[in-house]
Amino acid sequence: MEPPEHRHWVYNRVDERGKHTDEFLYGVEEFIRFAGKGDEGRKIRCPCVSCRNLKQHIPYDVRKHLYRKGFTKDYYYWHCHGEERPQVAPINVNIRMTSNPYEQMVMDAAGPSFNEHSVFEEDPNPNSAKFYDILHASQSSLWDGCENHTVLSVAVRLLSIKSDYNVPSACVDEIITLINEILPANHRMPTNLYQTKKLIGQLGCGYQKIDCCVKGCMLYYGDAIKDKSCRFCKEPRFKEERVRKGRINKEIPAKQMWYLPLVPRLQRLFSSNATAKYMSWHIDKYHEEGVLSHPSDGSSWKHFDQAYPEFASEPRNVRLGLCADGFNPFGLGSRPYSCWPVIVTPYNLPPGMYKRREYMFLTIIILGPSNPKSRIDVFLQPLIDELKILWQDGVLTYDISSKQNFTLRAALLWTINDFPAYGMLSSWQTSGLLGCPICMGSSKAFHLKHGRKTSYFDCHRQFLPEDHAYRRNKQNFQKML
Structure with missing residues (x-):
């Protein structure tokens, strides 16, 4: 700006x-x-x-x-x-500025160039149609003739008041009932708090809280969703029930993880003209020979396209990268705790876009108190299942740029992490004599004579050129050992 x-x-x-x-x-x-x-x-x-x-x-x-x-x-x-922005003539006919802040909020959720007035060559699929429904709610007045509020603006204000002043849900239901009685007969006011939350919930892409074993052995997911104890260590799924005033409290899971589905977030990229037209950018961009400016210039991307020509034939199919690492959200001076976020990034976008925070999709949050170690694959199970669907069958997606539905597929090409996390994600032991994932069994690591610690000292000479003076100079490099 x-x-x-x-x-x-x-x-x-x-x-x-x-x-x-x-x-x-x-x-x-x-x-x-x-x-x-x-x-x-x-x-x-x-x-x-x-x-x-x-x-x-x-x-x-x-x-x-x-x-x-x-x-x-x-x-x-x-x-x-309260200051009004100056009126500026739009540069692009696809960009639509609106004075309705709640309608603009819906536009921001889809992208800055979302165009709801496009003439559809095909009807949007059911998942995409939900987004157009909430856009209609942002434009519908509360009743015929109302100029101050829309259905969406009232819903947002109600939830904001409930959050700011910690109003009980029952109290909000009574307030909504009273407002419904006051309004004219042709009003469109939600009938209760549940309907209000349901309307606002369509803006987001949803999330799931999945129960898991306290030791990380399994998730209560899929065919194990009704199990009451771990199939491996027999630890109970829920905390001990406590009887209070003659009633049994709701069962509280001993441990949970958060999962934010990936498919809706990828589909949302095709719901806006601001992002949909860039999802095939890697095909149309200018390639400068010998310059690596984007992952699509790399050998791994090109090799993948040659190995799977059917996947590469659709330029809108998404190449993904996965990043995972742990941190202590309470600070270094607090008690030990390890929270592991898993982030997935679509690399179809240009470098100036895929590096931005809004295009780094948080998919999993693995809560502590300790890191998942070698059992991280257990927590990755929902994401792996979704990636399998995206790779094998694909999902029906509406592309606003072409105004057509197509089958979206995706492939995970890279993981980005530090060396300890690499060992967790790849199941390769990154410590000991075989800790190097490049050398593997050919590693020349050894144990120190007195401390018995693993040392990789002098293992680098084997990568020098054959005629290098230091390649066979073992005496000068190892005489101190």
Whole structure:
């Protein structure tokens, strides 16, 4: 976004000496006067990098946040504080700007160039049709003649109030019932909290919480979904039931993992003109000989296309990369804990897109307290099943750029991880004498004479050229051992 002439100060926070610039200090005061309407006790949305207009503070605290962290990205026009954006003529006929923020929210979920007025050569498949239904809800007034609210805007406001003020679900149901009684007979208001959540839930792609064995032996998934104990270690699936006031509480799983299905996220890429046209970018792009600018220039991609020409014949088929690693979400100084996210990235997109956070799909969250070690394949089971479907049969997907349904297939080509995680994902023991996955059984590693630790010292000379002076110089390299 190009900054307006009078707002260049917004991201000119400090000078070369690390001190706040005068124009930034004056600009912050201008923002406080505009947002707070001159009332120092009135809470306003904080546009700092951390709060991002989601939290409200008094002007004094907002000043401190802006001095320390600066404004959130591309906030040249203060639209969250009542300032109207200037009207700009659209550059692309496919890009549709809307003044309805809730309709724009639906557009953002699909992509910035989503075009709901396209003439369909084929009817969208049922999964894609759900998205068009919620877009219709964002445009439908609450009742005929209502100009202030749509069905979606009311649903979002209700859930926002429930979250902000911790309102019980039963109370929200009573409020919705009262509103239904007040509204005209032709209203489109949801009838209860369940219907409200169901409407908003169509914006996302869903998730699953899958019970698993506390020792990581198995998932209660597929044919084992009704089991009450582990088939291997016999550990119970649920925690001990506690009787309270004569009633038995709901069964609580001893351990769970989160799974976010991959297929809906790949299908969503084809629901927007902003991304659908780039899913075959690797075919149309200019290839410079001898320059590796994208994975499609690499030998592994080209070898895969030669090995599976049927898959390569459809340029919209997706090549995927998988990344996994563990971290302690509570900080290094807290108790030991290991949380493992698994992220899948589609590499059909250009380099400037697939490296962005929104195209790195979080698919699995494996909770601790310890890392899954060699049993990580157990937790990957739902993702593997989905990848098998994408590889063997494919899924019916609607492509907005061609306005046709097609069978989407995908293949996992790479994994990205550090060396310990490599051993977990590949089941290759990365420690000991055979720890090198390149040398394997030909490794020249040895145990130290006194400490008995594994050493790979001097194993590099075997990779030198045959005529290199150091290749056979064993005496000078090993005399210290």
